[in-house]
């Protein structure tokens with residue numbers, strides 16, 4: 001086999017990408033070697049089981065993916081504004097919307113939120129790490145190698161091009177030959193292992209490792225949203241796993257689950273995909289709701305209005321999310337009765353969601369709002385998300401959906417909920433908890449620039465698309481030179497570049513703040529407005545989080561602690577702390593499984609078997625691993641706390 | 648403080664080997680055997696039940712006593728069954744409700760009606 005057989009050739013844009021990737025890679029290798037950082041990289045990051053460091057790695061990867069997915073988006077927008085330029089051909093356009101959608105949902109939104117959960121949830125419930133720290137590292141590396149596998153597809157072998165929904169029969173072996181679609185299947189399968197494991201891990205952590213006295217209904221709302229999300233993950237992801245496995249067996253081993261020729265059912269894929277897919281959209285929105293709730297309560301300086309109603313509405317949303325999947329294929333033709341049932345269940349979800357909106361408004365009502373950057377993102381979320389939600393109900397009306405289906409109306413709708421909901425929350429949460437992670441805040445002035453650019457860019461980009469949809473412009477279309485559509489498309493593209501600019505300012509702010517921001521001295525970074533336990537830790541957070549775990553028997557315990565002049569630290573109660581040891585096993589195990597997946601993508605069975613064997617050997621190795629971690633001695637804890645608290 | 652007890656987890660090893668063996672038998676029944684289809688299906692169903700039993704008893708702590716949060720394994724199994732019910736019943740409902748294999752039936756009549764209407768219109 002010759003190397004040019006698997007490299008993608010003949011596309012100037014892709015050659016450019018290859019060259020720049022090679023240059024960045026060489027530069028990284030050079031820098032690591034020159035500054036002798038290889039040992040540091042291995043010891044501090046690749047082998048870590050610390051939930052805070054794993055969270056940082058998740059967020060860094062997600063930002064990278066936001067960049068990659070964003071570049072894809074800009075390329076599509078250029079093509080749509082200047083359809084006669086011949087910037088992208090049809091196949092390239094197909095590949096780009098497929099990778100854009102998949103990357104944004106699976107490798108950007110979910111990891112970003114999981115990263116924030118990783119860092120914050122243990123701190124909010126007074127835990128010292130996850131229930132299973134080793135498994136947590138395993139989850140991250142499975143996501144990481146899945147992401148890497150999916151992302152190399154555009155230079156090696158060719159990208160998938162059947163949409164992020166990968167509908168059969170289009171995505172089957174007959175109509176999508178070659179490795180492209182396999183990259184989708186294996187990349188999602190590999191990273192799915194990690195998502196599922198994280199779901200279990202966080203669920204156990206929250207159920208079993210809360211501070212003494214903390215009942216479920218004392219938990220911070222972000223932790224609640226995480227718990228509910230974990231339930232959705234644990235019940236929804238197996239459906240995706242099975243669907244992906246069936247399609248993989250179809251494509252690689254010649255089965256006929258989703259092909260008409262072997263009495264298979266192509267529509268069964270859509271059915272299974274959305275049985276996972278709709279819960280999936282709640283996996284990326286519920287944590288966002290949690291983040292906004294925390295931020296709004298903090299900067300309205302009030303207890304969250306209707307805490308119990310907020311929790312119950314999340315639980316009801318989670319239940320309903322498993323009962324609405326057919327609204328994604330009303331037009332399949334299941335008949336009026338089936339469509340009516342799912343139409344009604346879909347509209348029902350608007351009720352608990354509406355309850356949440358009113359509770360946020362009631363929290364804000366008559367409060368002294370502090371307009372910090374995280375609060376700006378949260379305030380912008382409310383009206384923007386309502387626009388997305390209302391159009392969602394419109395799409396949920398089966399009869400009307402025959403008009404809206406697969407048009408830009410749909411595109412506008414889901415970007416309104418995914419960006420104004422999830423992406424705003426990611427930015428808001430990152431800025432809000434940034435001081436907990438890095439010991440300094442992000443610059444507020446640059447943060448506001450990034451916010452306003454992104455906010456206006458977003459509305460300019462997507463609001464016109466509702467009207468493009470109503471004017472009949474279909475999604476996944478690369479030639480759009482219909483005269484009536486052109487002006488709105490150009491406006492939309494201008495907005496997209498506004499968002500791109502906002503993102504650049506945001507990233508520049510990371511660098512700027514690292515250089516110039518004031519270092520934190522207290523743990524309660526937002527003018528002493530913190531309400532929950534994470535703000536009671538010192539900054540930087542010691543690796544064991546809490547020297548002594550406080551007793552908690554109310555919501556927002558840190559508010560009272562501050563009133564009474566207490567901290568979580570009681571020197572007399574310090575005992576040796578049991579901590580897990582770092583280990584390189586998760587990285588190595590997942591590298592093997594990554595190799596196996598790569599082999600399956602190209603259907604090189606020797607590589608696949610070799611990788612699988614490696615993975616199994618690592619699992620056996622783990623089964624006989626008796627490392628029980630180590631104890632941090634009392635002296636060391638006291639010394640660390642003294643320094644951090646300036647006692 | 649839990650001290651590490653370095654013994655081989657026999658229960659798990661046996662469970663693992665058993666589940667592998669049952670998987671192989673099921674694969675053989677489907678691919679390699681000459682059994683009639685009905686028996687293959689019945690056999691696989693029985694193996695699946697046994698397999699679930701092995702998982703639950705040898706790995707999943709069903710035998711454990713209640714803890715502070717109720718009996719967790721039973722709890723999760725209940726949710727699991729509810730979801731399996733949704734998946735199976737839901738798929739049958741959406742994929743086959745209102746369809747029969749008699750293609751001349753319902754759908755055909757509707758078409759007729761439409762044609763009539765069209766004729767009516769053209770008559771105006």
Ligand code: HEM
Pocket residue numbers: 070073074076077097098100101102104105109162163164165411415418419422423461474475476477496499500
């Ligand atoms: C930077 C802002 C963004 C822009 C300008 C943008 C633009 C686009 C465009 C032009 C399409 C293709 C429309 C078509 O031809 O069918 C698209 C599809 C899509 N986008 Fe975005 N997008 C952005 C951000 C996001 C984010 C943050 C997410 C998710 C969290 C997302 C999820 C999707 C999905 C799922 C699709 C459908 C892909 C498919 O058809 O298979 N996008 N986007």
Ligand SMILES: [Cu+2]
Pocket residue numbers: 277278281324325327328
């Ligand atoms: Cu949905």
